[in-house]
Amino acid sequence: MGDLRAGLVGYGQMGRHHARVLDALDGVELVGIAEPAPRDGRSERIVDDVEAVIQRGIDLAVVAVPTALHESVGGRLAEAGVHALIEKPVAADVASGLRLAEAFEASGLVGCVGHIERYNPALQEMRRRLADGELGEVFQVTTRRQGPYPVRVEDVGVVLDLATHDIDLTAWVTQRGYADLSARTAHRSGRQREDLVAAVGRLDDGTVVNHLVNWLSPLKERVTVVLGERGCFIADTVAADLTFHANGVTPVEWDSMASFRGVVQGDMTRYAIAKPEPLAVELAAFRDAVLGISNDVVSIREAARVVGVAEALLRSSASSATESFS
Structure with a gap:
């Protein structure tokens, strides 16, 4: 089996850390980054939005956009059949978090949240x-x-x-x-x-x-x-x-x-x-959950309770x- 194809939605302060770790993560290739206005110019991996990242044929994605956008971006990834790790807090309110949980569960996808501590x-x-x-x-x-x-x-x-x-x-x-x-x-x-x-x-x-x-x-x-x-x-x-x-x-x-x-x-x-760097451990756990090796991730329902x-x-x-x- 080849490397998992990964996408990143959001390339701000936290998104840049995710990109750095994903680039070094065994078994994963970061193929697309959604950021409409990148601060350091464009590269072949940077695209305008989540739709363009999905079109890269990704297996999994990290969502590092403002909290208010978590439900819409996460819901679109679930609809497209993409496993996702969403930065915390999972959503701005419990109802939005539970809708996200239901979307990933209904699709049989890994949906988890970056409670890095x-x-x-x-x-x-x-x-x-x-x-x-x-x-x-x-x-x-x-x-x-x-x-x-x-x-x-x-x-x-x-x-x-x-x-x-x-x-x-x-x-x-x-x-x-x-x-x-x-x-x-x-x-x-x-x-x-x-x-x-x-x-x-x-x-x-x-x-x-x-x-x-x-x-x-x-x-x-x-x-x-x-x-x-x-x-x-x-x-x-x-x-x-x-x-x-x-x-x-x-x-x-x-x-x-x-x-x-x-x-x-x-x-x-x-x-x-x-x-070890906590973010590297977290993203490795996400990768392993997608591969069915382990399930050491924070579920969206757990994060909604938080x-x-x-x-x-x-x-x-x-x-x-x-x-x-x-």
């Missing part, structure tokens, strides 16, 4: 260790995702663009669903949509969750902390580092500390883990009420 080696290692019970009972998950405003984002706020990463990774690493969430948002930079959100809630086993997300910080931070009865894991997904801070077991002789009845600081371990939680955060902020999930 699932492919970050630090979070993959954290999930494995949590599943093995290394932390014992989990008490709390805290995420911090902040940095400057990305000029690539024009049609959604920070909740759909960034907080969806934390919603998905929290449920994925703990293998739990959300029970309830309450949120507050702010508009501090003069843009139409929210640029800051703080959320608190619980997973369905009672684990407390906190998400702090913004586009206002000069410091870029991507941190997930999972606290449990034996200590805490800290994943820095920018550096792909995972550390473990153990509860102390050495007796404390300092009187003022010895009277404290909580945990004390113990050893810190920074795990040595392989660090959008549902994001919508609940926005409703909570507007109403000042806690949103519950059945």
Whole structure:
């Protein structure tokens, strides 16, 4: 069998990364890129729209256009019999996401979504260790995702663009669903949509969750902390580092500390883990799902549920009420 013929719809900041990885991906040939106004001139692979990419005879495609266009572009690919990976968020609302899921399912195609944090080696290692019970009972998950405003984002706020990463990774690493969430948002930079959100809630086993997300910080931070009865894991997904801070077991002789009845600081371990590029792992998983080798991808229905939680955060902020999930 020859290489799978791949198309790319959207050649902005994220699309360029997809093109770079697709060009290096074994068993895949990138044959068409839809971008009506390329910044660096035209090449034989660059065409005007998704229709022209489909006409190249593609087997699979990556969709990296603005969120508002995901349903129309993804739906056209499903209609044409093309497997697709759609960048997150899968759609601007749950209804659109579910229509996309139905379109790909009805056609028997692989339809998946680029929740790239699932492919970050630090979070993959954290999930494995949590599943093995290394932390014992989990008490709390805290995420911090902040940095400057990305000029690539024009049609959604920070909740759909960034907080969806934390919603998905929290449920994925703990293998739990959300029970309830309450949120507050702010508009501090003069843009139409929210640029800051703080959320608190619980997973369905009672684990407390906190998400702090913004586009206002000069410091870029991507941190997930999972606290449990034996200590805490800290994943820095920018550096792909995972550390473990153990509860102390050495007796404390300092009187003022010895009277404290909580945990004390113990050893810190920074795990040595392989660090492949998450986008390369994600696109290889997409390729393998198309070939029927494995199914390690994020389904459109899963991604639509993430959008549902994001919508609940926005409703909570507007109403000042806690949103519950059945």
